[in-house]
Amino acid sequence: MRLGDPAELKIATDLLSSNAVRLQPESKAVVERQGGPVPLSASLTSITPAAQTKVSALGIQEQRLDASFDITTPAADRAALGDGFAVFLRITEWSKDDVLQVPLSALFKQDGD
Secondary structure (H helix, E strand, O other): OOOOOHHHOEEEEEEEHHHHOOOOOOOEEEEEOOOOOOOEEEEEEEEOOOOEEEEOOOOOEEEEEEEEEEEOOOHHHHOOOOOOOOOEEEEOOOOOOOOOOOOHHHOOOOOOO
16 A cells, blocks of 8 residues: 655656756746646755666667656645646746846847857
8 A cells, every 4th residue: 555645746757967957956847737727836856966877769868867846836726636647847947037038039149249
């Protein structure tokens, strides 16, 4: 028998090592396609220190790390989510308020800059 508390669910995922090194402790994430009508919020709690080599669907060897996220949305708002469910996770690598944003197509190189 397995016992667990549905209010204490975590999200386990594996990340490319090149992506994982850019994450800060408590990086925020949005959990989508989890069975509920509204995306959920999550926060990075840990990344394993050692990578494993895995082969991608395209046959490419990749270094991957396991990461764990706590779901920060209240349990009442995520009742549709259960143990072993597959979800989509959008992780915020960097954010800042009051940043000038321009379309990439509006930028041009000039004198090597």
